[in-house]
Amino acid sequence: MSDNWGRWGADDERGAANLLTPDVVLAAVSSVRQGRVLPLAQPISGSTSGPGAGRVPHLAGRPLPQHFMSVDGGDYAAGARRLQGEIGLSDDALVLSPHGTTTHIDALAHMWRGDALYNGHPADRVRSYGATRCGIDKLGPLVARGVLLDVAAHRGIPHLPADTLVDAALLAEVAGAAEVEPRAGDVVLVRTGWPQVFRGEPARYQDAQPGLDGSGARWLVERDVVAIGSDNAAVGALDPGCTFHGTLDEDVHLLTLWRAGVTLIEMMGLEELSAAVAEGGRADFLFVAAPLPIEGGTASPLTPLAVL
Template sequence: MVTEPNNWGRFGPDDQRGTLNLLTPEVVLRALGSARTGRVVSLSMPIRDRGVPHLRGRPLPQHFMALDGGDYAAGMRPIGAGLRVADDALVVSHHGTTTHMDALCHMWEGDELYNGHPAARVRSYGATRCGIEQAGGVVARGVLFDVPAHLGLDHLPASYRISASLLEEIHADVLPGDVAVIRTGWPLTWERSPDEYWSGQPGLSADAGRWLAARDVAAVASDNAAIGGLNARQLADEDLADDLHLILLHRHGIHLIEMLWLEELAGVRDFVFVAAPLRIEGGTGSPINPLAIV
């Protein structure tokens, strides 16, 4: 059992959704008022096997055509009276390669998942507790923390960690059930140099994660590949008490959404945030195409 402030037991002993429980009908209706123009913006990176930001060592998506025009050119008989069809398949390792949502079973410490569920329930065939299928759809007010714009930068430096005081300076009126959307601008480095993208990543500090948890956000989303940044410390020296995935996912049941594309939201302060993970039973996460309705 974790000892620092947490949400274990808050939504009942069997809870597997964490702070997504805060998205009551009343909160969702309030969130819909954040749309002012009706413009819909996709916040997703494209899914392809090359030329997109990704973490080294993670297998890129594999997209296969099962049926294509070449099959008919080679003599395959059309379906019915000249009807032809194309079909395909997709293999995705979403963590680190696509825009995705982490499930509450994605990371833990000790022998327990979020809310005290036994970690032994994460099996070779999937997680039987806190899998991504438990999340359901997300409709909330998205609150944009455009940190580099606030600091007059194109993107944050790789070693930069966003403090709680800076988050409060940008957007002090975070409400329970909001989705905190953090822009670091780091995906912009990919076009300039993949090696620069891989050199490390900016992200939230531990105190910023605790600040968001104390404000009862429903989820935290960011355009980087790891909410807390990468390569901030040598792994051997890392203090698990300050690990952002453990603070948010494990202790507070706050789902994380990573690798968004936020460059189309310049000047937007808040908006309707919509996301729906695939119902992958026992999945540690899911690719998503988040939408902003501004």
């Protein structure tokens, strides 16, 4: 697999998102047939004073989202008017680390090898002050044709076993059965069903997970996709101990983010989309997502949308 370094110039920090030309976006809009909009994110749930975050799939050891109000009944309400009972005004705060705890999109600065980021940018530009190269603020919005490759549904099971490696042959098989071929400029979503495990066995969820292997990642990158999303924690498969599967040369994050500039969307909520695709018989749709323009961010929380 060849990489995309230099393909869009030496200064490029957007990677495969450059494929989203006006013509590609217009072609993607033709995938809308019903006008039905489905959210593809898991909820951000939690409070400094409650156990809510524990109900949402997350990886152990990662800081859970903290969503709180400092005064019950409404923060910073309008002074005397609040005292008189005329109006109320609520305000809140949210503190989160997206990696491992929320639906999010990885920036190209999230992973690198040696001393270079994607496209040869120096890795020493990623420090505590943020990523001054390849940060999430450089990506911009994604409006593309979306394709669901529902591996769990293809196999007729609620979720894949933990040791399932979604390889190139399996992706091709699922795409063929769905009568859809990933093409340049697509966002491809791979459903494993793994979040269902968290409801009854959180510890099992936080260990080995099914996902792409290196050949599966290469298969998608070779088709010039813009981004790859999944409902597991890392898009790629996780071995026991919650470690990335394969050698460094087979690592899904390095094959996509680092070599190809293809972004990853992790911890998605794909159950409603899976049901809708099964009902409608069409696995393609319009995909819309806009990361927060966090200057120097290595990721952004995200609410992707599928427009059927």
